[in-house]
Amino acid sequence: MAQTGGEQRIFLRKASGLIRTASGTDTFIYNLGLVSVGLGVASILFYGPAYYPGGDLVWSCLLAGVCMAMIAFGFITWTITLPRSGGIYVFGSRILPPGLALTMSLVEITAWLFYCAIAAYWIILLGLSPALTFIGYLSGNDAWVAAGAWVVEPWPLFLIGSGILVLSGIILSAGMKFYLMTQRIIFTSALVGSVILIVVLATGSNADFIVSFNQLMGPILEVDEPYQAIIASGKENGWAWDGTTDWEQTWLVSNWPFLPLVGAAFSIAIGGEVKSVERSQTYGMLGAVCGATLLWVITISLATSVFGYEFLGTAAYNLLEGVGVQTDPTITLLAGVLTGSPLVCILVSLGFMFWMWMWIPGMHTFGVRAIVAWSFDRVAPEPWARISPTRHTPVVAIIFTMFVNILFMALFVFTEFFSAIVILIEAAVLAWSVVLGAGIFFPYMRPQIYEKSPIATKNILGLPMMTVACALGFAASQFYFWTLWSDPVAAGHDPQQLMIVAGVFIIGFAFYFVMKQIRKAQGVDVTLAFKEIPIE
Amino acid sequence: MDGASDNLHLEFVDVALRLVEDAEARGIQLRILGSIAYRLQCPKNLHLFQDMARVLTDVDFAGLKSQNQEVREFFLTQGYKPDEGVYMASEGARHIYLHPETNLNIDVFANELYFCHRIPFEGRLDIDFPTISTTDLLLEKMQIVEINLKDFKDTLVLMLEHPLGSPADGNKHIDVRYICDMMAHDWGFYHTFTTNLRRVEGYISEFPSITPAEGDTIRGRITELLEAIDAAPKSMKWKLRAKIGTRKIWYQEVTEKSAQF
Numbered sequence: 001m002a003q004t005g006g007e008q009r010i011f012l013r014k015a016s017g018l019i020r021t022a023s024g025t026d027t028f029i030y031n032l033g034l035v036s037v038g039l040g041v042a043s044i045l046f047y048g049p050a051y052y053p054g055g056d057l058v059w060s061c062l063l064a065g066v067c068m069a070m071i072a073f074g075f076i077t078w079t080i081t082l083p084r085s086g087g088i089y090v091f092g093s094r095i096l097p098p099g100l101a102l103t104m105s106l107v108e109i110t111a112w113l114f115y116c117a118i119a120a121y122w123i124i125l126l127g128l129s130p131a132l133t134f135i136g137y138l139s140g141n142d143a144w145v146a147a148g149a150w151v152v153e154p155w156p157l158f159l160i161g162s163g164i165l166v167l168s169g170i171i172l173s174a175g176m177k178f179y180l181m182t183q184r185i186i187f188t189s190a191l192v193g194s195v196i197l198i199v200v201l202a203t204g205s206n207a208d209f210i211v212s213f214n215q216l217m218g219p220i221l222e223v224d225e226p227y228q229a230i231i232a233s234g235k236e237n238g239w240a241w242d243g244t245t246d247w248e249q250t251w252l253v254s255n256w257p258f259l260p261l262v263g264a265a266f267s268i269a270i271g272g273e274v275k276s277v278e279r280s281q282t283y284g285m286l287g288a289v290c291g292a293t294l295l296w297v298i299t300i301s302l303a304t305s306v307f308g309y310e311f312l313g314t315a316a317y318n319l320l321e322g323v324g325v326q327t328d329p330t331i332t333l334l335a336g337v338l339t340g341s342p343l344v345c346i347l348v349s350l351g352f353m354f355w356m357w358m359w360i361p362g363m364h365t366f367g368v369r370a371i372v373a374w375s376f377d378r379v380a381p382e383p384w385a386r387i388s389p390t391r392h393t394p395v396v397a398i399i400f401t402m403f404v405n406i407l408f409m410a411l412f413v414f415t416e417f418f419s420a421i422v423i424l425i426e427a428a429v430l431a432w433s434v435v436l437g438a439g440i441f442f443p444y445m446r447p448q449i450y451e452k453s454p455i456a457t458k459n460i461l462g463l464p465m466m467t468v469a470c471a472l473g474f475a476a477s478q479f480y481f482w483t484l485w486s487d488p489v490a491a492g493h494d495p496q497q498l499m500i501v502a503g504v505f506i507i508g509f510a511f512y513f514v515m516k517q518i519r520k521a522q523g524v525d526v527t528l529a530f531k532e533i534p535i536e
Numbered sequence: 537m538d539g540a541s542d543n544l545h546l547e548f549v550d551v552a553l554r555l556v557e558d559a560e561a562r563g564i565q566l567r568i569l570g571s572i573a574y575r576l577q578c579p580k581n582l583h584l585f586q587d588m589a590r591v592l593t594d595v596d597f598a599g600l601k602s603q604n605q606e607v608r609e610f611f612l613t614q615g616y617k618p619d620e621g622v623y624m625a626s627e628g629a630r631h632i633y634l635h636p637e638t639n640l641n642i643d644v645f646a647n648e649l650y651f652c653h654r655i656p657f658e659g660r661l662d663i664d665f666p667t668i669s670t671t672d673l674l675l676e677k678m679q680i681v682e683i684n685l686k687d688f689k690d691t692l693v694l695m696l697e698h699p700l701g702s703p704a705d706g707n708k709h710i711d712v713r714y715i716c717d718m719m720a721h722d723w724g725f726y727h728t729f730t731t732n733l734r735r736v737e738g739y740i741s742e743f744p745s746i747t748p749a750e751g752d753t754i755r756g757r758i759t760e761l762l763e764a765i766d767a768a769p770k771s772m773k774w775k776l777r778a779k780i781g782t783r784k785i786w787y788q789e790v791t792e793k794s795a796q797f
Contacts, residue, residue: 017651017790017791017792017793018622018790018791018792018793018794018796019626019630019650019651019788019790019791020625020791020796021625021627083794084795084796084797085625085796085797086797090797175627176625176627177627272621272625272795272796272797273625273796275789275791276789276791277791369797372624372797373797376620376621376797385620385624387620387623387624387628389604389605389608390605392601392604392623392624392626392627392628392629393624393627394624
């Protein structure tokens with residue numbers, strides 16, 4: 001600042017300045033949106049009690065939150081040291097062998113673009129369809145129920161999902177400022193939905209819910225006391241819980257809060273566009289981890305109390321296994337049942353859809369920024385970073401990634417094999433782990449860059465802050481890589497799915513070596529880009 | 537040119553003039569701003585820049601976003617290489633070009649110069665040629681929060697060379713009403729502008745060649761401009777923001793130029 005304590009100062013500007021686009025608040029919203037608080041609540045409550053009986057959901061959220069904070073700490077030191085856009089490619093390319101850095105980045109963005117398609121799929125499956133169905137139940141109008149079923153048919157699902165993905169491309173091609181502005185509006189709306197859900201749960205009770213559920217669903221399911229029937233049939237068909245906390249299940253179920261929490265570090269993708277990078281990235285990443293964990297702990301505690309742990313577990317178990325008395329136990333629908341209000345159902349559903357939506361342009365941006373960074377380093381074709389003369393945005397990269405998203409959507413909707421792929425997140429966590437591991441040695445291997453970092457003088461236990469932060473991040477990411485590996489529901493290590501991951505790695509290496517040869521033929525040595533010392 | 541002048545890179549003035557004229561011939565509106573514009577707008581006091589040993593480091597232009605494509609093509613045909621990262625990150629609001637042989641750096645600001653505070657160029661590039669108007673030149677310096685010595689010196693020379701007035705007085709007068717309107721709607725800019733302007737007269741002694749009479753002229757113009765700004769009626773938004781004051785950051789933060797991708 002020009003004036004401090006009334007003292008007037010003269011400054012020495014070394015060069016003309018630079019304005020960055022994303023504020024600290026934008027960074028926080030970007031990350032919290034990519035955590036997708038609503039989707040996290042829905043997936044934890046859906047899969048948690050069903051497949052991990054005895055797992056304590058609150059402790060699992062806290063475990064995932066602490067580990068994600070460690071990973072975020074590592075990435076904060078990376079992005080402060082190299083404040084550029086492009087995700088882990090920017091970091092890895094300055095210390096790892098170039099082929100490995102590009103491959104890690106390709107693995108990472110393949111996972112994120114795949115999850116873009118999944119988010120579009122979930123908006124329809126977990127948001128739109130239950131909302132239409134429940135409105136039909138309450139109004140007694142079968143057309144709504146039919147519409148709820150129709151939107152999850154393959155072709156309507158693909159077309160609506162593709163429309164959502166195209167909308168993301170349109171928003172990104174209008175520019176980062178416009179995208180960040182839309183995120184602020186969507187974030188506020190999503191937060192309203194989450195607050196309504198918390199209020200609904202806080203003012204309800206288990207007894208109220210059982211009465212409402214049995215009254216509404218009894219005639220539909222054609223069962224007396226369906227709440228009790230669902231629990232009984234679930235137990236008869238193999239769901240078992242002795243009423244105590246199982247710590248192994250608590251450890252494994254923590255995969256479900258961890259999976260969305262990885263979004264809290266996604267602002268590494270836009271590092272070159274973040275203002276006051278040290279403050280904004282720290283606040284943006286750690287704030288998103290803490291905010292999401294807090295919202296989950298509150299919502300999940302209330303939901304298990306109001307709906308009942310056994311009911312949540314058996315209802316989802318019956319539906320997923322196709323046994324016993326079946327109903328859709330998504331939290332949006334259950335909140336609607338609790339209040340008997342279509343309006344509440346619509347508002348909560350909209351909130352969930354907004355949370356899920358925030359995944360899509362956020363992850364899409366991640367892919368675009370990585371591809372642009374590759375292109376600027378000449379390890380990808382230059383046209384991929386071409387800027388629209390009218391919109392001033394990288395439309396080629398945006399459209400290219402949008403078509404990849406739509407391709408994933410088609411694979412997800414029309415094939416059984418791809419719809420079962422859950423392992424890509426594990427590959428992305430492995431890629432993060434490699435880059436965080438490299439960060440431990442960065443201050444020693446690239447001292448000429450690290451010395452210019454704002455954190456260069458900061459030490460923890462006598463070691464460079466980056467070394468300590470990346471060591472913590474590496475340990476946490478390894479912990480979750482193996483936790484995911486050990487959990488066939490969340491990820492696992494199915495050989496066929498591992499082949500897909502191996503295929504992405506092979507494509508990454510092949511892509512690098514092909515580009516290297518093409519550039520060599522053009523008289524360009526791409527490895528020089530990786531040896532460049534950034535001027536930060 | 538003598539050796540001292542060579543070190544000041546005065547040849548950049550000729551390059552800037554040639555570029556702006558070539559662009560104009562192709563229908564592209566570019567106007568020079570920054571230190572070269574100050575030299576061009578202050579011919580009567582050019583010796584003061586010599587006294588300062590003011591080194592020219594780059595060439596800055598104001599342009600129009602609607603002509604971005606033409607501007608890019610123009611500089612590419614002139615042999616310059618664009619910094620695509622800055623162009624993309626700024627969404628076309630800023631272009632940076634580097635000449636690989638001369639190492640001359642060119643900055644083009646499309647539609648506005650927006651560092652600490654916003655200075656619009658739309659509808660204002662017709663006021664003067666080959667530089668932006670003297671009014672916008674003054675705003676350009678006075679919007680800088682982390683202001684440095686050479687900015688104060690440039691401003692001194694500008695205030696000595698150009699009287700205050702209105703558009704009716706001619707395009708070389710500093711447009712008091714335009715500045716007052718801008719300051720009356722934006723407390724942050726008002727604070728930075730008036731704080732900086734009050735400090736300008738303190739640097740008159742840095743120029744031994746400025747006569748006492750010239751010093752009085754500068755002081756008089758600064759006082760007159762500050763009084764006009766303070767007298768102008770302020771908007772409600774300005775008054776509310778003024779109550780918060782400098783407890784909340786009042787300007788856009790500017791970081792050191794660096795690669796963004």
